[in-house]
Amino acid sequence: MFAxxxxxxxxxxxxxxxAFREDPSPDKVDLSVGVYKDRAGNTPVMTVVKEAEQALIxxxxxxxxxxxxxxxxxxxxxxxxxxxEQAAGLRLRTAVLQAAGGCGALRLGAELVQRAQxxxxxxxxxPTWPNHGPLLxxxxxxxxxxxxxxxxxxxxxxxxxxxxxxxxxxxxxxxxQASCHNPTGVDPTREQWEQILAVITARRLVPFFDxxxxxxxxxxxxxxxxxxxxxxxxxEMLVAVSSSKNFGLYRERTGALLVLAEDRDRASAIESHxxxxxxxxxxxxxxxxxxxxxxxxxxxxxxxxxxxxxxxxCAHIRGLRSKLAEGIMAARPGYDASxxxxxRGMFSLLGIARDxxxxxxxxxxxxxxxxxxxxxxxxxxxxxxxxxxxxxPLLPGN
Numbered sequence: 351m352f353a354x355x356x357x358x359x360x361x362x363x364x365x366x367x368x369a370f371r372e373d374p375s376p377d378k379v380d381l382s383v384g385v386y387k388d389r390a391g392n393t394p395v396m397t398v399v400k401e402a403e404q405a406l407i408x409x410x411x412x413x414x415x416x417x418x419x420x421x422x423x424x425x426x427x428x429x430x431x432x433x434x435e436q437a438a439g440l441r442l443r444t445a446v447l448q449a450a451g452g453c454g455a456l457r458l459g460a461e462l463v464q465r466a467q468x469x470x471x472x473x474x475x476x477p478t479w480p481n482h483g484p485l486l487x488x489x490x491x492x493x494x495x496x497x498x499x500x501x502x503x504x505x506x507x508x509x510x511x512x513x514x515x516x517x518x519x520x521x522x523x524x525x526x527q528a529s530c531h532n533p534t535g536v537d538p539t540r541e542q543w544e545q546i547l548a549v550i551t552a553r554r555l556v557p558f559f560d561x562x563x564x565x566x567x568x569x570x571x572x573x574x575x576x577x578x579x580x581x582x583x584x585x586e587m588l589v590a591v592s593s594s595k596n597f598g599l600y601r602e603r604t605g606a607l608l609v610l611a612e613d614r615d616r617a618s619a620i621e622s623h624x625x626x627x628x629x630x631x632x633x634x635x636x637x638x639x640x641x642x643x644x645x646x647x648x649x650x651x652x653x654x655x656x657x658x659x660x661x662x663x664c665a666h667i668r669g670l671r672s673k674l675a676e677g678i679m680a681a682r683p684g685y686d687a688s689x690x691x692x693x694r695g696m697f698s699l700l701g702i703a704r705d706x707x708x709x710x711x712x713x714x715x716x717x718x719x720x721x722x723x724x725x726x727x728x729x730x731x732x733x734x735x736x737x738x739x740x741x742x743p744l745l746p747g748n
Contacts, residue, residue, distance in 0.1 A: 362480060362720060370717045378715035379733045381724040384532065384696060386566070386595055386663060391730055396598045398655040402645040406638075415634045418625040420448020420606070424640040427647030428591055428606045431570060432561060434578050442614040445621035447628065448635040451603040452562045452592025453485055458607050459558060459588045460489025461627040462620065463523065472523040472558065473514060475499075477699070477721065479532040482525060482560070491523065499534045501701050501746070504689045506538050512549055520554040523588075529573035530563035530695025533723035537567065537694055543576045551583045562592040565660040566667060567694035570596070585612045593643050595696075596660055602639025667696060670729045677738025678745065685748055696727045706744045714740055 360368065366382035385393045395403075419425065425446040433440060449455035463470050472491045474482060475498030487493050496514035500507045515524065526546075531537050538546060550557055559577050567573045580587055586609075593604040607624065611617040628635070646652045668691075675687040690698060702710075702722040710716040716737060718724040729737060 366711075366717050366719070369711075373715055373717075375715040377733075377736070379717065379728060379737055381716065381718040381726070381728040381737075384595075384725050385600060385727070386598065386667075386696065387727045387730070388666070389730055391728075393600070394598065396656070396659050398646060398652055398659055399598055399642055402642045402649075402652060403638075406641050406645060410641075413637075416448070416637045416640070418629060418634060419446070419621060420635045421637065421640050421644055423644040423648050424448055425606065427644055428593075429608065431647060432564070432574050432577060432589060432591055432608060433581060434571065434574065437578065437581060440581055440610065443611050443617050445607075445609040445611065445617045445624060447607045447609075447621065447624045448640055449590075449605045449607050449628075450632060450636060451594060451605040452560065452590050453481065453605070454603065454632075454635075455590035455592070455605045455607040456482070456485045456560065457489050458624060458628060458631070459590055459609070460486045460491050461631070462607075462609065462624050463588075464490035465623050465627060467521065470521070470523060471519070472525055473518060473555075474525045475511070475527075477533055478525070478527070479560075486525070499536060499699070501699070504534075504536060504701075506536055506542060508538070508542050508545065512545060515546065515549040515553060515555060518553060518555055521556060522553075523556045523558045524550060525558050525560065526576065528559050528561040528564070528576050528589075529567040530697070532562070532695070533697050533719065533721065534699040535693030535695055535697045536699075538576075540575070543579065547576070547580055547583055550580070557584060557587040559587065559589040561589060563595050563695050564591075565596045565657075566664050566696065569661065569664070570657065581610055584610070586610055593639060597639075597643055597646070597656070599639040599642065602642070603636055604639030604643060667727055670726050670734070671698075673734055674726060674729060674738055677735055678742045681739045681742035682745075685742065685745070687745075690726075696725050698724050698726055700724055700741065700744075701746045702741065702744045710740060710744075716740065 370380045388394050429446050449458050474493050474495050476495045497507050497510040557580050564570050564573045589608040591606040594600045609620050611620055646656050671691050675690040678687040700722040707722050
């Protein structure tokens with residue numbers, strides 16, 4: 351049966367992580383896999399997450415399945431976190447499904463759209479997270495790409511984005527990263543978001559938001575602003591939510607799909623079809639991570655503690671950006687690296703040539719994506735000066 355299958359190359363990102371782990375060098379630096387790291391280079395369990403988990407374990411009396419749509423408390427908490435307290439009036443119009451991480455939410459959304467509109471088209475910015483394409487096309491969506499980022503100016507190319515939206519057929523989906531753009535770190539400004547959403551509304555397009563880093567750009571509410579603004583304007587949209595980064599629940603695969611519908615009856619129908627799609631893929635969602643998030647978001651004291659920890663993580667990443675920019679400018683007098691500080695979230699697309707990326711890995715044990723996407727959370731006080739000095743002469747520009 352399997353004689354026709356040949357060995358595939360490693361996943362571009364996960365393969366780098368494996369190569370890093372096998373590298374015996376004491377000087378190795380991992381800027382590849384997108385996980386948050388603290389000053390010691392560890393990916394910690396948040397204090398409030400650990401406390402909520404311990405309380406969960408102490409109190410649970412069963413391991414019975416969750417409902418197909420997920421834990422009700424988790425679903426309510428995630429809805430409020432993403433849509434805001436002022437969005438209570440939208441709850442009846444919104445189907446909320448617990449999913450296996452943000453990836454599961456993206457795929458579930460694609461499967462749901464395929465049931466409603468087989469062969470539907472989705473506009474995808476270029477560049478974007480490499481797994482967006484496989485997840486969404488694997489669910490049956492037809493992908494069309496449009497320019498998003500100008501490496502020369504390190505900014506969003508607004509007019510090409512608007513041009514692509516302006517000629518899209520009504521009903522076309524548009525994948526939008528709400529904050530902390532992966533891989534560039536460059537988000538639209540609020541004014542640019544307003545122009546993008548105006549065209550989406552006028553053309554009757556359907557936003558499909560991916561919010562994987564809520565709270566790591568500015569704060570949870572600011573980072574979710576584009577979604578909340580879209581909800582005021584459009585009759586339908588999808589939102590894929592991940593709890594991996596902002597709750598540190600990577601291995602627990604905790605996420606959700608939100609689908610805003612035209613009315614309450616349509617939302618109920620959507621939820622029924624999403625449940626059926628999930629049943630055909632994985633049957634029931636995993637419970638542990640979702641029940642931890644539920645305990646945090648439904649307890650005011652825990653939520654306050656979580657927001658405080660998340661703010662510290664965000665500040666840590668901003669500090670790394672500032673120090674990296676300073677280190678590069680010290681190593682390369684006359685070069686303006688301030689663009690690094692204007693980006694948001696963990697990632698930066700450095701613009702280093704592929705051959706130089708290979709050299710950094712092979713000769714200096716510095717691992718980043720082949721497109722020079724760097725997870726800046728992999729930096730710390732010990733390795734940052736060395737990385738800045740090696741990267742500085744390889745950056746394009748002045």
